[in-house]
Amino acid sequence: MKQGRVITFGEVMMRLSPPGFAKFSQATNLELAYGGGEANVAMSLAYLGMQAAHVTRFPDNIIGRSATQFLRQHWLDTSWVLYGGELMGKYFLEKGAVHRSSQVVYERDGSAFAKIQSEMIDWKAVFKDADWFHWTGITPAISEGALACCAEAIKTANEMGIMVSADIHSRKNLWNYGKTQQEVMPELVAGCDIVLASRQDIAEIFGIDVEAEKDGKFQSAAQALMDKCPRVKKIFDKKRETISASHNSIQGKVWNGKRYLKTDTLDVTHIVDRVGTGDAFAAGLIYGLLSYQDDFQALKFATAACALKHTVEGDVNMVSRENVVDLMEGNTSGKIIR
Amino acid sequence: MKQGRVITFGEVMMRLSPPGFAKFSQATNLELAYGGGEANVAMSLAYLGMQAAHVTRFPDNIIGRSATQFLRQHWLDTSWVLYGGELMGKYFLEKGAVHRSSQVVYERDGSAFAKIQSEMIDWKAVFKDADWFHWTGITPAISEGALACCAEAIKTANEMGIMVSADIHSRKNLWNYGKTQQEVMPELVAGCDIVLASRQDIAEIFGIDVEAEKDGKFQSAAQALMDKCPRVKKIFDKKRETISASHNSIQGKVWNGKRYLKTDTLDVTHIVDRVGTGDAFAAGLIYGLLSYQDDFQALKFATAACALKHTVEGDVNMVSRENVVDLMEGNTSGKIIR
Amino acid sequence: MKQGRVITFGEVMMRLSPPGFAKFSQATNLELAYGGGEANVAMSLAYLGMQAAHVTRFPDNIIGRSATQFLRQHWLDTSWVLYGGELMGKYFLEKGAVHRSSQVVYERDGSAFAKIQSEMIDWKAVFKDADWFHWTGITPAISEGALACCAEAIKTANEMGIMVSADIHSRKNLWNYGKTQQEVMPELVAGCDIVLASRQDIAEIFGIDVEAEKDGKFQSAAQALMDKCPRVKKIFDKKRETISASHNSIQGKVWNGKRYLKTDTLDVTHIVDRVGTGDAFAAGLIYGLLSYQDDFQALKFATAACALKHTVEGDVNMVSRENVVDLMEGNTSGKIIR
């Protein structure tokens, strides 16, 4: 495989969760980690063996530095972490089981990252030696400054000939600084080569609502998006069936302008931690596309990586390339490795 | 919904259990909580949004006061907690999985509660502004004094026009102070409006053993009990199928003198904590009956509450009304709430 | 003793701290508690046996409700807790030892409490049956709204004949919403009966900088403040000698307009948790003044309570009246109680 270098950009939050299946009503200590959609992709890629750097901003205190240390521990290059502002973004996670939903409470208003400004980052320097830039729809939703940085990053990446991927799964309740995703996202997506989105996301963000036979809806919507944004070459999605909070199944799909491909379904029967599974899919996809000359192989790799993440605690998919390939090739047995 | 006020009465024990699936043979620390059938009902009702007070007795020391603090933390009004005696009732819980049973060891002989005396409680004062009194068959089994208090409470509630419910699931090995449930229970049940009991309980306690077609047995027994105790208007039960220690299924049923109603079965595939699920059913029932004008809706609410409790650690069903309604209306997916 | 009822008002923060002496750089879980200057006073009073209610505002989510549950667990009446806003105030605590300082990072900007508004609280209702109102200089420093609520509370308490005490130890770096403590505090202090302040606080806030013989400075400053604010009858302070982060000594002092009294020094040689020791002093003082007809006894009680808090984990002084009296009467041996 090409040993690529990937850059990601976005907020990293302190993650605080009661141990096991405990609820906040009964917790006296919280497990501490850090995570965020884009950094999760970078860390997961690092575990697969790639070089990855994450660009973000933390408060300049013991909390912010501990967040950087977490990224370093999980193999990231943190040379481009900025310090300033006062609040650390946070999310509280109460883990559910069976019929009881997991519950997430965000506290990210006014965070160090939300106050980021375009001039703080020299993207030309950041992208030196990079092969890929990945962003998500969360970042432009956070603040005017975060949007400006993101737009600048995409523009610079395009100029420098670096691949751009985006995970644009819609989170409409995040947009509260005055702009809407419909106003902002199309221009950003236009600068992307690879997009992760569902039919519903495409409908909501681009107003593309196709009417077609059941199985064809995704590919029609994807093609319509590609017609609007000609740089976009492939659109990936995963279908998740939520049997319960403890049992999901995952299937990958892609429309690459020519073919609509779907993987087999992977059945995750005993979920350990559901958070970050979408990011694991994105990381698997980037890794797969850089490693295989074949969209279907890449998609299978991404789907297997996603399934494995459900069994790993925390936001990060701490599995190796070998682990993913083994599952991708059909070994679902989870036999002890000695 | 009517914002009701519920009073419960019974022993609260210290609950000590090794973490996770560990056994006492290997434990070096124990998780500490407090619980008891009736207080569990009260705390679960409080999480659903009702006012609830629990009447009990603890030793007058740091252990007894910590028990009160636990009830307060879980929203109870503890104005009527009494202090005296020397021993805190206790139960040890070793959590099982799959074919391995959970194991419970009780130590409640001679507890502060067992030494309660009738004259210690002014039920008229306790029941001021109350709408409902709930008790279980455990309380009269503990001691002569506990029985006397319980009888007095029922009598007072009847006089004051307060609804009375009882969960009389038979625990015959508890009765060791000289009386039997057959001697004692019928008179107590006669003062109740709502009863929770299985056909076997009715057979064992009242000597009513009906012979009828399979599905009709419960309703025949229930009707026979209602014939004996005309105040009783409705008899509820839940059918539990124990596939394994990790997997149970639950179905609610009721005979209200006119109709025999059964809910759909809820399949709990990954049990977190089995203890207190019957109390969650009782709490759901009280809440449901106070909220809906419909026995079937109340039963569905109770069954959903019961299913959810299997996924909550400890004795208390720390779920909200919204959680229960969501499941009751058929959303079994446990999707993340953000 | 008169069984009094005390009302406190102020922000309660989530307290997150690495276990033991660990640093954030190495922590993977955090101990969770809640605390704030005024609520700490109320909870400490409750452990001494008084009734206490705290008025504050939390976000209306699982975090805010858990904060309320913490106050309930530690015996407070939480009838007057308000819900709304989005952020929970927070503080991070890294515990030091010997020459290494403890470090506290606050995150309270834009918290639910900071957004409180005057009209949200009906102080007449809150103060029904109350004997005492206590506030601190932190509250008016937080926001315009918090200041307005505090001013209204003092005014109402004065009208209703309720004793008012204030701990005005200066925290000048808190004042960042446009007003200064010099502008705001004098008027608020004018409504107080009892004040806790050092000579430096009086100098900084009121511009009263006395020049006098070493020992007389405090009493001169205190008298000058009392001249400006005739309602104030007594000014208390404690002298803390910080030998190291593990070893402090404490001495109480008071100027009551007639006499300047000082207690013996209590030497705390093995500090467990330094946070909340000032609040323990304030609580001890309120309790002492309500219990004894003697300023010196009250001061001794406060000083002993303060010393004991250094050995209790968390913000709250979870000691009983008996514990304090025992130390106050000179038993410093800490012998096992069986």
Add this chain to the structure above:
Amino acid sequence: MKQGRVITFGEVMMRLSPPGFAKFSQATNLELAYGGGEANVAMSLAYLGMQAAHVTRFPDNIIGRSATQFLRQHWLDTSWVLYGGELMGKYFLEKGAVHRSSQVVYERDGSAFAKIQSEMIDWKAVFKDADWFHWTGITPAISEGALACCAEAIKTANEMGIMVSADIHSRKNLWNYGKTQQEVMPELVAGCDIVLASRQDIAEIFGIDVEAEKDGKFQSAAQALMDKCPRVKKIFDKKRETISASHNSIQGKVWNGKRYLKTDTLDVTHIVDRVGTGDAFAAGLIYGLLSYQDDFQALKFATAACALKHTVEGDVNMVSRENVVDLMEGNTSGKIIR
């Protein structure tokens, strides 16, 4: 049942594993236990009610003595534990789930046990009052000295008329001191009465590779081994289906020279700890053979014991005879025992 006395011999390793499903990449503390194939059999037998002593060698320091204390805690007679050497054998266990494999890393080269010498053990004294000696194929794979001790033990047991059983499941990557299992094992197995081995083990170790109809393969191989080693009377095996790391099923089988018997399959749907399940099978078998006059009963007992171990944390099958009999008789419900 005959209250027998069993002797086992082999290395005991320190077991270090991150809590729950955590990975080493994120662990800051490790759960500590001790285990090893043969000692696990002995400890499991002790929980079933037998007397058991384990012979092994530990470094003469606080670590080695703690290992002995672990064996004592789990009921073993440790009179024959030797001290010397410098390294404690170790294994690191990262627990998997669903498609993610558990991972084991061994560090046993040059351990105190690997340096054991034949003359260190007086087997005549060890076997006084013993009824059974059990060893596994791991021991002769460790070192020349371990092999010599094992050979001496078997010879002595044969001379003293003590039953000998061996679990010879092949671990070919262990053999790295210059000998192969093909050279060494046949002579050792020749001294055994009871053997646990699969068809593959027999093929690999003895070069016996039978070609027969699917179901007949095991019995043909077993008979061929018995033809070579006439002392061996019965060969047992279990068939494990690894649906995932969280879900296995187990079926016992035996060829006793006359009949090929298979138990029903036990389905372990929520695995807690997979390690030591083979040792639990062996222990169940020894207990069963000593308790029942019937190979099929013994096999059912072993299979039930094995299934239960999957739900117990650590290497040791801490279940009682009653627990096993209950499952063996078909009660798979795992109902709470009060």
Add this chain to the structure above:
Amino acid sequence: MKQGRVITFGEVMMRLSPPGFAKFSQATNLELAYGGGEANVAMSLAYLGMQAAHVTRFPDNIIGRSATQFLRQHWLDTSWVLYGGELMGKYFLEKGAVHRSSQVVYERDGSAFAKIQSEMIDWKAVFKDADWFHWTGITPAISEGALACCAEAIKTANEMGIMVSADIHSRKNLWNYGKTQQEVMPELVAGCDIVLASRQDIAEIFGIDVEAEKDGKFQSAAQALMDKCPRVKKIFDKKRETISASHNSIQGKVWNGKRYLKTDTLDVTHIVDRVGTGDAFAAGLIYGLLSYQDDFQALKFATAACALKHTVEGDVNMVSRENVVDLMEGNTSGKIIR
């Protein structure tokens, strides 16, 4: 040293304590251990290298068996543990610091041990091969049955020529079954060779209250007791100065009928766990008397052992002979041993 064998007899309680310096008011888990004055002596002796067996009685359930496993883990011979009865004796320990006292709450009424009967123990068999029997004044205080067993044990030991020692530090609030220590103890003490008691104990139990010069009081009282009980040859005591809960100092003293000897004072400046330090003194004494031909050496050994126990968590003095000798010889530096 003579490798002696010591027998002890008495209740072993479950010990439950909040971690660190936490209070029950804030605890959600408790550290679990087992201890009791006499068993503590036996376990401490085992760590010093002696053989020791403890005789006691536990409930016949998972709790009682875990207690036995604790004794085995800490090297005791548990062949003489009896099973029966229903309650496990318990004590709750809240650890204090500086001026805050540790607090102990006992729950031992009606325990399995309290219901022990004289005929349950065959002391002749127990004392086979034994060199020493040790008991304390706690045992006869528990129940009529415990007293009878204790008296029988002393009588048998006397008959068999086994040394008898007793720690008779007075616990008068334990005596609540109808007898007093003044009635019971003198006859028991008459069968002892070695006694541990303070002047106050002797005064209280025997009514011997000497008036003498300060330093002479202990020896006068001791001699008076020896006059009453001629079998008693030596009386040991330790003087504890309780500077605070975190800082004690210890000095050993003995009257052996001829000389009054006192050790230097050992200053324990940072107490880890105060419980069991008296038992460590007794164990050190037995070990010292068996090892040295010199009362003063024995006393120095006991005092050093006692000082070390203050730094060990739990009831048991888990230190080696080398550790004690090192301190006894004046090395108080606690330098790292590599």
Add this chain to the structure above:
Amino acid sequence: MKQGRVITFGEVMMRLSPPGFAKFSQATNLELAYGGGEANVAMSLAYLGMQAAHVTRFPDNIIGRSATQFLRQHWLDTSWVLYGGELMGKYFLEKGAVHRSSQVVYERDGSAFAKIQSEMIDWKAVFKDADWFHWTGITPAISEGALACCAEAIKTANEMGIMVSADIHSRKNLWNYGKTQQEVMPELVAGCDIVLASRQDIAEIFGIDVEAEKDGKFQSAAQALMDKCPRVKKIFDKKRETISASHNSIQGKVWNGKRYLKTDTLDVTHIVDRVGTGDAFAAGLIYGLLSYQDDFQALKFATAACALKHTVEGDVNMVSRENVVDLMEGNTSGKIIR
């Protein structure tokens, strides 16, 4: 200050220790960290704000990679970590208190690092852009290969004009591969600019045993060493007084060929973790020498850094430059920083 870049070389071990003051005899989980004399220096320097890279070798498995992650988390550049071999070096630490010594057990024979070979490291590449190389006397004691690497590193550093410092505190019991420190060390020390050693070290390693007035011994020995090794310009040492395992005092001293300087003594009255304090001194020294033009300032900085380390858990001195400067300037109060 010059923002320097420091390279260190040496073994990093897994550190396993029971929590708090627990002993291995009672531990069921161990705290996990990684450390080693030279890496501790590098990590401590990184916390002070310098760039630092560590050169070492780990097994190529999940354990070895976790060790690297630990170094990354604590800010090191791990580009030069090698993978290979099979065993991870280890040390077990049982923390003492007061008179009870901490105890360390090493297991490093045959570790991945011990098997390092000279040709594995390209020191020219490693030292690119470096300003300083630091090694200790532990490394050449480990194996022939480690010695060869160390010698090569010193030679290359000398050639490239990079400062070399060595901490040669004698650990004679480490040397067990056939060479002695007397044979090996002098040549290595000859390539150093700065040496940390006591008079005893110099005597033992170089056979220089000066007889002089008490205070002059260190400087005479130091000068004698400098006479033998003219490249060495300054010799530093610290005097530790071990009052107890909980209380040490530290004083720095230096002979720089012209003057003998000593700092004030810092009294560490409540030790949290004694391990790594010597490494903290070395790191402080390197930082001080690079930051100040004054040996005495550098020495004061080193001594303050060393004192602070005693209050930090683990091997690494996780304190900032500001923390050290504050103490170095005389602020010993450890007041809370808010």
